[in-house]
Amino acid sequence: YTTMIKKTILSVLIAASLLACTSENDKNAAKGKENIAFYSRVWEVAINEGRTNILDSAYTDDAVLHTVPETKGKANAKAYYENYVTGFSERQFIIKEIFADGDKLVKYWQFKGKHTGTFFGIPATGKAVDVIGTTIVTMKDGKIAEEQDFMDNMVFMQQLGLLPAAK
Numbered sequence: 001y002t003t004m005i006k007k008t009i010l011s012v013l014i015a016a017s018l019l020a021c022t023s024e025n026d027k028n029a030a031k032g033k034e035n036i037a038f039y040s041r042v043w044e045v046a047i048n049e050g051r052t053n054i055l056d057s058a059y060t061d062d063a064v065l066h067t068v069p070e071t072k073g074k075a076n077a078k079a080y081y082e083n084y085v086t087g088f089s090e091r092q093f094i095i096k097e098i099f100a101d102g103d104k105l106v107k108y109w110q111f112k113g114k115h116t117g118t119f120f121g122i123p124a125t126g127k128a129v130d131v132i133g134t135t136i137v138t139m140k141d142g143k144i145a146e147e148q149d150f151m152d153n154m155v156f157m158q159q160l161g162l163l164p165a166a167k
C-alpha cells in the first residue's frame with residue numbers, strides 16, 4: 001500500500017512539473033508571437049511608410065542601439081532611424097525571417113532604397129542601395145529595449161559610392 005501511495009505521489013509530481021514546463025514554454029511562445037507582430041509592424045510603419053512617430057511609443061525610455069555611434073534613449077533611437085527615412089526614397093525594409101524566444105528576437109532583413117536626401121550628414125548621392133543584415137533585439141514590457149545590428153557597412157558605403165568597389 002505504501003509503495004502504491006509513493007508511486008501515485010511521484011506520478012502527480014511528475015505530471016505537475018511537466019505541466020509547469022509546458023505552461024512556461026507556452027507563455028514564452030505566446031510572448032514571442034506578440035513581440036514579433038509588434039516589432040514587424042513598427043518597422044513596416046516607421047521605414048516603409050515613413051511614419052517614424054510610431055517610434056515614440058515603440059522604445060523604452062532607456063533604450064540602447066548598439067550602433068556606431070552607440071545610441072541611447074528613445075528620442076535618439078527615433079532620430080537615428082529618421083536618417084533612413086529622410087536619406088532614402090523608394091525605401092523597402094523587408095523582414096526576411098524573424099524568430100523569437102519570449103523577449104529575445106532575431107531579425108534577418110533587407111533594406112533597399114535610393115539615396116536622395118541627407119543621410120547622417122552625407123549629401124544625396126543618387127545611388128541605389130540593397131543591403132542585408134541581422135538585428136538581435138531585447139524587448140521589455142512590450143517595447144524595444146535594446147538592438148544590435150549586424151550588416152556589411154563596407155558594402156553599404158561602396159553602394160553609396162563613398163568607397164571604391166572591391167576588385
